[in-house]
Structure formats: C-alpha cells, structure tokens
Amino acid sequence: MVDRPNKPSALAATPSLPPQAQVTISDGSSRVTAVLPTGESVEILLYGATVLSWKDASGDEKLWLSEGAKLDGTKAVRGGIPLVFPVFGTAPDHEATSKLPQHGFARNSRWEFLGKSSNESSSNSVKLDFGLSSENLDEAARQLWPYKFGLLYSVTLAPESLSTVLVITNEGDVPFECQTLLHTYFKIKDISSVQVTGLEDSPFHDKVDGVKDKTQSSDPITFSGETDRVYTPVKGPGHPVVITDGGVAKFRVVRDNLDDVVVWNPWVDKSAGMGDFQPKDGWKNMVCVEAGAVSTWQKLEKGDAFEGAQTIYLN
Numbered sequence: 255m256v257d258r259p260n261k262p263s264a265l266a267a268t269p270s271l272p273p274q275a276q277v278t279i280s281d282g283s284s285r286v287t288a289v290l291p292t293g294e295s296v297e298i299l300l301y302g303a304t305v306l307s308w309k310d311a312s313g314d315e316k317l318w319l320s321e322g323a324k325l326d327g328t329k330a331v332r333g334g335i336p337l338v339f340p341v342f343g344t345a346p347d348h349e350a351t352s353k354l355p356q357h358g359f360a361r362n363s364r365w366e367f368l369g370k371s372s373n374e375s376s377s378n379s380v381k382l383d384f385g386l387s388s389e390n391l392d393e394a395a396r397q398l399w400p401y402k403f404g405l406l407y408s409v410t411l412a413p414e415s416l417s418t419v420l421v422i423t424n425e426g427d428v429p430f431e432c433q434t435l436l437h438t439y440f441k442i443k444d445i446s447s448v449q450v451t452g453l454e455d456s457p458f459h460d461k462v463d464g465v466k467d468k469t470q471s472s473d474p475i476t477f478s479g480e481t482d483r484v485y486t487p488v489k490g491p492g493h494p495v496v497i498t499d500g501g502v503a504k505f506r507v508v509r510d511n512l513d514d515v516v517v518w519n520p521w522v523d524k525s526a527g528m529g530d531f532q533p534k535d536g537w538k539n540m541v542c543v544e545a546g547a548v549s550t551w552q553k554l555e556k557g558d559a560f561e562g563a564q565t566i567y568l569n
C-alpha cells in the first residue's frame with residue numbers, strides 16, 4: 255500500500271438544499287403545474303394564462319372551474335382566474351377598443367411560460383412568470399387592437415396565499431388606454447350563506463339594474479339573485495375584501511393598484527344561458543370577486559408601465 259502523508263481529508267458533508275417546489279409542464283406543453291414541498295399546488299393553462307386550480311396542502315380546491323369549461327383554446331375558460339385585458343366587458347363608446355370581444359383578448363390568447371423562481375427568503379414559495387406581447391397575437395386580434403404592448407403575469411404560490419401580478423407595458427410609439435381585471439371564481443359551499451365584506455359604504459354600478467350608480471349600505475353583501483356590480487371600494491386597495499362562507503372567513507383579497515372590485519354571480523337564468531356553465535346549479539358553489547382597474551382607463555404613454563396585483567390569503 256502506498257503511504258500518502260498528504261492524503262486529503264474527507265470532504266465536509268454538503269449541506270442539503272431545502273426542498274424546492276416541483277414545476278411540471280404537461281399536456282403538450284399547454285399547462286404548468288407547481289407543487290410546494292408542503293403539498294399546496296397551482297395549475298395554469300397557457301391559453302389565457304388562466305389559473306385553473308389552486309389547492310391547499312390537504313388537496314382542497316379553492317377555485318371554481320366549470321365542468322363544461324373549454325380547455326382546448328376554443329373559448330375563454332369558464333372558471334379559475336381568467337385575465338381581462340385590454341377592455342372590461344365591451345366598450346362600444348371607446349373607439350380604440352370598441353371592436354374587441356367581451357373582456358378583450360388576453361384570456362383567449364396563448365401565453366408563453368417564461369420560467370420559475372423561488373423567493374430567497376422563503377424556499378417554500380414559487381413564482382411562475384408568463385408573457386404575452388403584440389407579436390404573440392393572432393392576426394385577427396392584432397387588427398382589432400393595433401397597439402404594441404407587453405404583458406408580464408406572475409403567479410406566486412405560497413402555503414397560505416396566491417398572488418397574481420400583471421405588468422402592462424406600452425412598447426409602441428403611440429399611447430394606448432386599457433382596462434384590466436383578475437376575474438377570480440372562488441369555490442364556495444353555498445352562495446345563500448356567503449357574505450362579502452370590505453365594500454361597505456362604497457359606490458358601485460349595478461349592471462343588473464341598468465348600470466345605475468348606487469352606494470352599498472354599511473352591511474356586507476349577501477346574495478339572493480343575479481348579482482353583477484362594479485365597486486370602487488372607499489377604503490382603497492390595501493383594505494381586504496373578505497369572503498365568508500357559512501359564517502367562516504375563507505378568502506381575504508388584498509389589492510395593489512387595482513381600485514375596483516367586481517362582484518358577480520349569474521344565478522339561475524344567466525347560468526342556464528351559458529353553454530359552458532356546468533353543472534347548471536354550479537352558481538350555488540361559486541362567487542366571482544374580481545380585482546381590477548375597470549371604472550376608468552389607464553393611459554400608457556410610450557414606454558410606460560402599469561402594475562396591478564392581488565394576493566388572496568386563506569383565512
């Protein structure tokens with residue numbers, strides 16, 4: 255045996271890395287799924303960058319997704335979190351967007367997955383980035399809205415929350431005006447025992463009553479029929495809007511730079527008229543509370559950016 259006086263000492267054990275989120279791309283590269291080491295998960299369809307599913311560590315789904323939702327890119331997804339841009343609803347009087355379909359084209363366009371990153375201060379969270387720009391649009395959409403834009407959408411999953419952040423950039427030479435909204439469908443047990451708080455004393459447009467201007471009383475919102483209201487909460491974006499289901503606070507929505515909140519439940523007749531709304535009594539198990547910038551227009555000059563976000567906390 256060779257004597258080796260300068261034999262290197264054994265390597266110090268490499269410290270093991272903390273467990274990381276698992277990110278998978280599946281279904282012919284059309285879906286991105288992230289699962290945290292603690293079990294929470296989120297699934298995003300590249301069509302519309304639509305969040306389809308958000309589950310807690312016990313596998314309990316937090317978002318409502320219609321059983322009849324089209325997930326093949328033929329129609330905006332009925333459920334989850336569709337992204338509204340550059341127009342909320344339709345705007346026949348706003349010339350630049352008047353030709354666009356309801357809620358714009360972002361929810362009907364295929365986005366790119368730009369990658370994942372983890373928060374250094376918390377290995378137990380993951381951020382997924384998605385992008386859409388004028389270059390990705392199909393010819394028809396480009397003709398209807400001929401502006402150069404970039405959208406960066408980040409979805410961050412943490413153990414007790416989901417954040418969705420949209421950055422809109424004007425990449426062209428001419429200004430444009432736009433609206434945006436995160437059209438979240440929350441899964442709830444029973445709409446008749448749901449309350450939404452945080453919108454008390456706030457002005458709203460009542461879309462089921464001729465878009466009349468009204469003011470919410472100092473009571474929480476409850477549901478007993480079709481509801482479609484655009485609120486501008488008096489307390490501002492940082493004040494949480496809370497969804498309570500059967501007396502238990504289930505979701506707390508905190509907004510950043512999104513001044514409006516749309517509250518929508520289609521109830522019996524409207525659901526019956528939507529081919530992709532299944533089951534037909536599914537309106538009992540969903541409520542949309544949608545953070546957005548929709549009551550006015552955001553004007554972006556050349557090179558300008560607008561950022562709006564929501565974080566949904568599980569209570």
Ligand SMILES: O=P(O)(O)OC[C@H]1O[C@@H](O)[C@H](O)[C@@H](O)[C@@H]1O
Nearest residue numbers: 356357437461482483516518544
């Ligand atoms: O059927 P769509 O285009 O997905 O829209 C659903 C609802 O979206 C809400 O945001 C609107 O306030 C409603 O008026 C609309 O009915």
